[in-house]
Amino acid sequence: MPIFCGIFIVYTNNADSPELATLGVRAGYDRTGEGEHSEAIFATSSFVFSNAAEAADRFQNNAPGNVYSRFTNPTVRTFEKRLAAMEGGDACVATASGMAAIMATCAALLEAGDHVLASGDLFGSTTQFFRKYLTRMGNTVDFAAIDDVADWQRKILPQTRMLFVETPSNPLTRLADISALAELASRNGAMLVVDNCFCTPALQQPLALGAHLVIHSATKFLDGQGRCVGGAVVGDSERIADVFAFLRAAGPCMSPFNAWVFLKGLETLELRMQRHCESAAALAEWLQAQPRVSKVFYPGLDSHPQNSLCRLQQSAAGGVVSFELAGGREAAWQLIDAVQMISITANLGDAKSTITHPATTTHGRLTDEQREQAGISEGLVRIAVGLESLVDIQRDLITGLG
Numbered sequence: 001m002p003i004f005c006g007i008f009i010v011y012t013n014n015a016d017s018p019e020l021a022t023l024g025v026r027a028g029y030d031r032t033g034e035g036e037h038s039e040a041i042f043a044t045s046s047f048v049f050s051n052a053a054e055a056a057d058r059f060q061n062n063a064p065g066n067v068y069s070r071f072t073n074p075t076v077r078t079f080e081k082r083l084a085a086m087e088g089g090d091a092c093v094a095t096a097s098g099m100a101a102i103m104a105t106c107a108a109l110l111e112a113g114d115h116v117l118a119s120g121d122l123f124g125s126t127t128q129f130f131r132k133y134l135t136r137m138g139n140t141v142d143f144a145a146i147d148d149v150a151d152w153q154r155k156i157l158p159q160t161r162m163l164f165v166e167t168p169s170n171p172l173t174r175l176a177d178i179s180a181l182a183e184l185a186s187r188n189g190a191m192l193v194v195d196n197c198f199c200t201p202a203l204q205q206p207l208a209l210g211a212h213l214v215i216h217s218a219t220k221f222l223d224g225q226g227r228c229v230g231g232a233v234v235g236d237s238e239r240i241a242d243v244f245a246f247l248r249a250a251g252p253c254m255s256p257f258n259a260w261v262f263l264k265g266l267e268t269l270e271l272r273m274q275r276h277c278e279s280a281a282a283l284a285e286w287l288q289a290q291p292r293v294s295k296v297f298y299p300g301l302d303s304h305p306q307n308s309l310c311r312l313q314q315s316a317a318g319g320v321v322s323f324e325l326a327g328g329r330e331a332a333w334q335l336i337d338a339v340q341m342i343s344i345t346a347n348l349g350d351a352k353s354t355i356t357h358p359a360t361t362t363h364g365r366l367t368d369e370q371r372e373q374a375g376i377s378e379g380l381v382r383i384a385v386g387l388e389s390l391v392d393i394q395r396d397l398i399t400g401l402g
């Protein structure tokens with residue numbers, strides 16, 4: 001049931017909340033008087049008031065209602081309510097991009113002097129934002145090994161306010177133990193923030209595992225068809241109110257059109273994730289049997305060192321598979337240049353499968369030593385498995401693997 005709380009809506013989940021697939025299709029929408037079946041797009045920057053007193057009340061948060069689309073737009077609000085319901089959070093704030101979600105969360109919830117402890121395996125721009133800009137805002141940042149809770153324990157400081165992870169990691173699919181890190185954060189007066197971009201709520205619900213906030217790049221699987229850039233933060237109403245206040249003041253908001261596209265994406269999320277995961281799992285098994293492939297990284301494989309953790313905290317192992325070719329960079333580039341259908345791009349979470357060589361693209365700016373430390377070898381190839389038939393994906397790869 002939606003509850004009015006200040007200017008944004010809190011969406012409370014209860015025990016008999018509908019299933020995820022249903023929430024993706026139905027949650028969060030209040031049909032207008034026109035009786036439309038598909039959600040309307042409110043392409044308007046501002047809203048009108050019936051009199052001066054109403055305008056004053058709305059501006060001062062004394063009455064519910066829309067004011068201006070930087071912080072109140074019905075289409076954006078529908079997306080926020082739907083995603084909050086799917087993640088099992090009280091509330092959500094939609095942002096202009098995934099990076100805007102991370103920036104808004106840090107700017108709203110950290111004070112100068114606070115310490116952030118982040119996973120060493122993070123999206124490149126997130127690492128860059130932490131290293132270059134968070135430090136400039138007076139915060140200190142350290143990095144811990146994603147799969148080693150003891151390392152986090154050692155590095156946590158009295159002034160640590162935020163632990164930040166992305167799990168599974170890109171491209172080596174290492175997992176963070178969300179429950180263990182959430183407990184560590186809570187015990188130390190910090191919050192655990194999980195970037196749930198790779199799994200989406202269809203596979204993993206970090207809040208249910210104890211995490212305090214969930215971040216999304218809606219650009220990836222939530223859209224699912226590579227059309228729009230957007231992001232979101234989901235969590236408890238108190239923290240989200242702070243992030244919302246920052247968004248109102250600073251402005252990195254989501255456009256109503258993009259919110260509508262993401263709503264359509266959420267409708268098919270559960271169905272698409274099933275197919276991404278089924279194909280990726282089968283492709284990982286198939287790759288293991290290829291003579292020129294020396295190693296496959298996929299948390300759904302029995303050979304993955306964290307396969308049991310994956311079974312515990314994810315309902316399926318995800319759509320991204322990485323593998324090493326024995327022939328190093330030459331073999332990796334040869335494979336990439338041989339594909340006819342799979343797109344050569346570093347994007348992921350698209351209906352179209354993509355293939356990339358991390359060592360010279362996403363991780364190309366690292367020194368050789370940093371790359372070696374991160375485990376990104378010259379023979380490593382990453383595939384984000386799309387929605388094409390698996391048969392055609394395999395057929396496309398076989399020439400380059402032969």
Ligand SMILES: *Cc1c(COP(=O)(O)O)cnc(C)c1O
Nearest residue numbers: 097098099123195197217219230
């Ligand atoms: C893409 C991505 C981001 C950044 O999202 P944008 O929408 O591109 O700003 C953050 N985290 C992860 C894991 C990503 O893949």
